[in-house]
Amino acid sequence: MPSYKLTYFNTSGRGDPIRILFSLADVPFEDVRVGLQEWPALKAKTPLGTLPVLSVDGVEFGQTQAILRYLAKEFGFAGPDNLTSAIADSLADQMADFMTAIFPWHGVNVGFAPGDKAALYQSVFIPARDKHFPFFEKTLSNTSTGWLTSTPSLTHADIFVGCVIEMLLRLVPEKEKLLADFPLLAAHQTKFLGIPQVANHIANRPKDLWF
Numbered sequence: 001m002p003s004y005k006l007t008y009f010n011t012s013g014r015g016d017p018i019r020i021l022f023s024l025a026d027v028p029f030e031d032v033r034v035g036l037q038e039w040p041a042l043k044a045k046t047p048l049g050t051l052p053v054l055s056v057d058g059v060e061f062g063q064t065q066a067i068l069r070y071l072a073k074e075f076g077f078a079g080p081d082n083l084t085s086a087i088a089d090s091l092a093d094q095m096a097d098f099m100t101a102i103f104p105w106h107g108v109n110v111g112f113a114p115g116d117k118a119a120l121y122q123s124v125f126i127p128a129r130d131k132h133f134p135f136f137e138k139t140l141s142n143t144s145t146g147w148l149t150s151t152p153s154l155t156h157a158d159i160f161v162g163c164v165i166e167m168l169l170r171l172v173p174e175k176e177k178l179l180a181d182f183p184l185l186a187a188h189q190t191k192f193l194g195i196p197q198v199a200n201h202i203a204n205r206p207k208d209l210w211f
């Protein structure tokens with residue numbers, strides 16, 4: 001087994017999907033949590049100037065989706081064949097697009113940037129949610145197992161989607177309204193949180209840096 005080191009901030013964000021994948025696979029890894037003060041010095045030394053970064057026996061690479069795909073393939077969470085794996089990739093990428101779309105709201109909402117978070121919630125977050133979430137709802141209307149690609153157990157797409165929704169349910173101002181029009185996504189979230197390793201990770205993780 002290679003030696004794995006994940007470097008990310010001391011928060012859930014893009015790190016938790018990877019941490020949870022390690023936990024589901026029962027594979028040990030070094031969970032390096034960078035403080036905001038340390039980041040400027042470290043940034044220039046990272047492969048792409050961002051976190052997360054995964055090191056595999058000392059070889060480093062960045063980009064959350066690339067890391068998730070790599071580990072999912074290594075640990076058997078990428079679906080049973082290439083086509084299922086590509087569909088899972090496409091769904092994870094779609095959720096990553098959503099995260100990029102909501103960043104103008106997110107940065108202000110967590111206090112990283114000045115602005116009117118209530119106005120941005122209405123003008124940025126809600127339209128992005130209502131553009132992207134119906135794709136997941138439609139996908140889940142066709143599942144035979146409750147997981148996004150109808151696999152018997154979850155894939156990296158389920159982990160990423162599950163983690164993003166779990167984080168949003170802590171961040172948005174109207175938590176009960178987030179999934180009100182997306183009952184299948186709500187059921188997916190319940191199924192995801194019901195996995196013992198997921199529940200255990202959430203119950204025992206350090207408090208988030210900024211929320």
Ligand SMILES: N[C@@H](CCC(=O)N[C@@H](CS)C(=O)NCC(=O)O)C(=O)O
Nearest residue numbers: 013014049050051052062063064065
């Ligand atoms: N598309 C990249 C985005 C990475 C990203 O923006 N990471 C943020 C933390 S969530 C970061 O490193 N911010 C610090 C910076 O850009 O200096 C990925 O998914 O890994």
